[in-house]
Amino acid sequence: MLTKVLSVASLGLKTIPVEVEVNINKKGFPGFQIIGLGNKAVEEAKERVRTALVNSGISFPTAKIVVNLAPADVPKEGTCYDLPIALGILGALGLVKLPKKKVLFYGELSLDGSLRHTKGVFLLAITAREKGIKEVFIPYLSANEAAVVEGIKVFPVKTLRQLTAHFNGIEKISPWRFKKMEEEEVVSDFDFAEIIGQEQAKRALEIAAAGGHNVFMQGPPGAGKTMLARALPGILPPLSEEESLEVTKIYSLSGNIPPGGSLIRTRPFRAVHHTVSRVGLIGGGSQPHPGEISLAHSGVLFLDELPEFSRSVLEALRQPLEDGEVNIARAAGSVKFPARFMLVAAANPCPCGFLGDPYHQCRCSPRQIARYQNKLSGPLMDRIDIHLTLSPVKTKNLMGHQKAKGESSATIRRRVVKARQVQQKRFADLKIHSNAEMGNKEVKKFCPLTSEADALLHQAVANFHLSARSFFRLLKVARTIADLEGEEKITASCLAEALQYRFRFSSS
Amino acid sequence: MKGEASKEFPIMKTSWPIKVLTRKKKKFPSCLLSLSSPPDKLYYRGNWQSVLWERSLVVVGSRRITNYGMYVLEQFIPYLVSQGVTIISGFMYGVDTQAHRQCLQTGGKTVAVLGNGLEVIYPPENEKLYWQILKKGGVIVSEYPPSMKARLWTFPRRNRLMVALASLGVLVVEAGENSGSLVTARWAEKLKKPLFAVPGPINSSVSLGTNWLIKTGKAKMVTTPEEILGEKHKKDFSSQAKGSFSGYSPEEREILLLLAEEPLSLDEIAAALEKRIEEVSRQVSLLNLKGAIEEKGSRFWLKVSLEKNS
Numbered sequence: 001m002l003t004k005v006l007s008v009a010s011l012g013l014k015t016i017p018v019e020v021e022v023n024i025n026k027k028g029f030p031g032f033q034i035i036g037l038g039n040k041a042v043e044e045a046k047e048r049v050r051t052a053l054v055n056s057g058i059s060f061p062t063a064k065i066v067v068n069l070a071p072a073d074v075p076k077e078g079t080c081y082d083l084p085i086a087l088g089i090l091g092a093l094g095l096v097k098l099p100k101k102k103v104l105f106y107g108e109l110s111l112d113g114s115l116r117h118t119k120g121v122f123l124l125a126i127t128a129r130e131k132g133i134k135e136v137f138i139p140y141l142s143a144n145e146a147a148v149v150e151g152i153k154v155f156p157v158k159t160l161r162q163l164t165a166h167f168n169g170i171e172k173i174s175p176w177r178f179k180k181m182e183e184e185e186v187v188s189d190f191d192f193a194e195i196i197g198q199e200q201a202k203r204a205l206e207i208a209a210a211g212g213h214n215v216f217m218q219g220p221p222g223a224g225k226t227m228l229a230r231a232l233p234g235i236l237p238p239l240s241e242e243e244s245l246e247v248t249k250i251y252s253l254s255g256n257i258p259p260g261g262s263l264i265r266t267r268p269f270r271a272v273h274h275t276v277s278r279v280g281l282i283g284g285g286s287q288p289h290p291g292e293i294s295l296a297h298s299g300v301l302f303l304d305e306l307p308e309f310s311r312s313v314l315e316a317l318r319q320p321l322e323d324g325e326v327n328i329a330r331a332a333g334s335v336k337f338p339a340r341f342m343l344v345a346a347a348n349p350c351p352c353g354f355l356g357d358p359y360h361q362c363r364c365s366p367r368q369i370a371r372y373q374n375k376l377s378g379p380l381m382d383r384i385d386i387h388l389t390l391s392p393v394k395t396k397n398l399m400g401h402q403k404a405k406g407e408s409s410a411t412i413r414r415r416v417v418k419a420r421q422v423q424q425k426r427f428a429d430l431k432i433h434s435n436a437e438m439g440n441k442e443v444k445k446f447c448p449l450t451s452e453a454d455a456l457l458h459q460a461v462a463n464f465h466l467s468a469r470s471f472f473r474l475l476k477v478a479r480t481i482a483d484l485e486g487e488e489k490i491t492a493s494c495l496a497e498a499l500q501y502r503f504r505f506s507s508s
Numbered sequence: 509m510k511g512e513a514s515k516e517f518p519i520m521k522t523s524w525p526i527k528v529l530t531r532k533k534k535k536f537p538s539c540l541l542s543l544s545s546p547p548d549k550l551y552y553r554g555n556w557q558s559v560l561w562e563r564s565l566v567v568v569g570s571r572r573i574t575n576y577g578m579y580v581l582e583q584f585i586p587y588l589v590s591q592g593v594t595i596i597s598g599f600m601y602g603v604d605t606q607a608h609r610q611c612l613q614t615g616g617k618t619v620a621v622l623g624n625g626l627e628v629i630y631p632p633e634n635e636k637l638y639w640q641i642l643k644k645g646g647v648i649v650s651e652y653p654p655s656m657k658a659r660l661w662t663f664p665r666r667n668r669l670m671v672a673l674a675s676l677g678v679l680v681v682e683a684g685e686n687s688g689s690l691v692t693a694r695w696a697e698k699l700k701k702p703l704f705a706v707p708g709p710i711n712s713s714v715s716l717g718t719n720w721l722i723k724t725g726k727a728k729m730v731t732t733p734e735e736i737l738g739e740k741h742k743k744d745f746s747s748q749a750k751g752s753f754s755g756y757s758p759e760e761r762e763i764l765l766l767l768a769e770e771p772l773s774l775d776e777i778a779a780a781l782e783k784r785i786e787e788v789s790r791q792v793s794l795l796n797l798k799g800a801i802e803e804k805g806s807r808f809w810l811k812v813s814l815e816k817n818s
Contacts, residue, residue: 198775200775496794497793
């Protein structure tokens with residue numbers, strides 16, 4: 001007997017409906033086959049389904065079972081077909097009355113017949129709404145993730161037994177009611193008030209957070225580069241509704257939403273180790289998966305020890321930095337992942353780290369230093385708005401008498417949020433969200449200068465030999481400073497401050 | 509940049525052929541004959557004029573030049589060049605390279621004495637500098653056959669040649685504990701040439717050698733280039749003096765006075781003045797644009813002195 005059950009397959013962030021066809025033929029040589037370009041995880045569904053059914057008290061038929069995942073030419077992966085296959089078999093055996101209307105099934109089976117938290121549930125819910133499908137059956141632990149999407153009924157399934165009982169009218173499963181998560185407190189590893197000294201760096205990060213600017217920090221070990229970066233999430237503005245949905249999609253696809261979790265409300269902060277592969281950072285694979293840059297979408301990508309990253313990995317960053325998305329082309333089709341992130345990079349001034357440090361001697365040869373710094377120069381640095389050089393903090397200042405505690409992250413965050421609101425109003429009709437995303441056209445339109453500032457700008461261009469690129473970057477940073485100050489036009493003092501964060505060639 | 513230089517390379521090579529001076533030739537510098545083991549042959553490129561050697565000074569120092577070393581060279585070399593002094597140095601990284609560069613920038617002539625053959629450009633990063641020295645009327649000298657590579661022992665021997673060629677003596681700018689510059693200093697002692705050293709901060713590893721030379725009386729301490737040329741030092745503290753900087757706002761003056769004592773980073777200025785970092789960074793930017801201060805490393809250095817303002 002033949003049954004058909006609906007599920008979905010994901011291709012990047014897009015999903016397509018998949019029909020799971022199950023046929024059980026009592027004649028012929030007994031066996032169990034899954035066709036339709038499934039990967040190893042799909043292939044192994046056979047054993048999971050068989051064992052789960054047996055452990056749920058159903059005698060597995062000795063017959064020729066063929067499962068087809070249609071359309072059969074689209075590659076499929078993952079464990080989400082366990083539930084539809086199991087249900088299809090139950091239907092084909094006549095043990096369950098399958099619903100007449102279109103319903104989606106999705107979820108991984110445990111060997112004991114219960115359902116496990118499965119990734120991609122959020123994407124499934126969105127597909128359901130788009131295709132006008134009213135009901136979805138998903139694992140209990142993933143229910144809250146799907147229930148965010150309005151207009152569909154989410155049935156949380158704990159076990160196979162419960163599902164059969166539901167369809168056979170013995171005991172109905174009640175639809176899940178979305179549980180709003182409590183507004184999460186922004187948690188960062190450090191508060192800005194804890195960081196002693198480095199006032200300039202703190203101010204620079206405030207500007208960066210307010211305008212979404214990329215930041216590069218250079219300084220000897222122990223200057224506090226990593227600590228500053230880790231404190232950054234504490235001053236980032238909250239995600240907007242639209243951003244939150246986008247981030248949740250990516251997190252759902254990559255299985256980064258914990259059981260019971262739902263919408264992502266805080267900006268992602270991804271610290272990537274320098275041994276990361278290109279695919280790990282950018283995304284890819286034969287079935288394209290989002291990389292770290294997409295996981296950092298709308299948030300922060302932190303690359304510590306930047307020169308230690310392999311060159312090909314750094315080169316691959318350039319296009320996404322420019323476009324805010326990454327295109328992964330495969331024979332089966334190309335996939336687009338959003339990747340609009342704020343890059344925070346840190347580096348030592350030389351391989352040993354002590355170049356220019358007044359208290360330690362640098363042990364690197366000039367050639368080593370040149371090679372190290374060469375990796376930093378060029379196109380990548382060209383895409384960074386705020387450049388910082390940190391000096392080590394004297395240990396004597398770390399102990400005991402600090403004059404005044406610095407501002408707390410919460411205070412700074414309030415200013416950042418205010419500046420972001422100004423930008424939201426400014427870019428309401430455009431596709432951009434922050435000052436950092438402005439193109440040259442927008443810079444000309446939205447960065448009016450006072451006459452005093454204009455004179456200063458001319459002077460700066462001549463004296464500091466600013467390139468066209470750094471000229472526009474300077475104006476963008478000045479725009480953000482003006483937004484923080486609540487100025488309509490960019491004043492001379494805003495511009496003067498922005499000058500401190502420009503890129504200096506060959507700092508020796 | 510590398511491509512550019514190598515494109516230039518073949519033309520330059522033919523326009524600056526390697527010439528040889530033997531001991532018998534007239535041009536052979538007589539000062540070298542007084543050495544206990546004078547070289548048999550001198551290979552050179554460039555325009556060899558006896559004027560070059562009349563007022564010549566060896567400037568050497570650490571391969572690892574600090575901002576302080578840069579500052580010293582910027583203070584000393586322009587004046588020396590204006591007095592017609594030829595700067596001789598060893599074409600190595602750090603102080604040597606910067607001394608050659610600084611000299612060329614101010615329009616002076618400079619001589620590089622190599623520890624390898626003339627066809628070998630070492631360090632390779634200095635290729636551009638090599639041709640520039642020649643273009644600007646300088647000379648590149650070596651006692652080793654053109655294709656010979658540098659060995660560990662060729663550098664100390666090169667130092668003796670350098671010292672012998674200098675008529676005014678040797679200036680050590682920055683030198684570490686076991687620096688090759690101290691070998692040069694020893695040669696100066698042996699050949700009875702005046703030896704000058706610039707004192708450095710006592711916590712700097714690359715000033716240990718220079719300070720030691722001064723402490724032991726081996727070198728004469730100099731703090732201005734005039735002292736090298738034998739002028740008596742006046743008791744004039746004007747460049748370090750505290751005073752008012754006219755033409756600047758009171759806030760700017762505060763910063764200038766602070767920087768007159770020592771170079772500071774933005775954070776340090778803000779902490780010393782107990783001001784907000786935003787405010788300080790704005791004023792520092794403006795001062796930088798006015799040319800009153802300049803940035804090196806992450807610190808700001810005072811550029812104007814009192815004399816220029818009063």
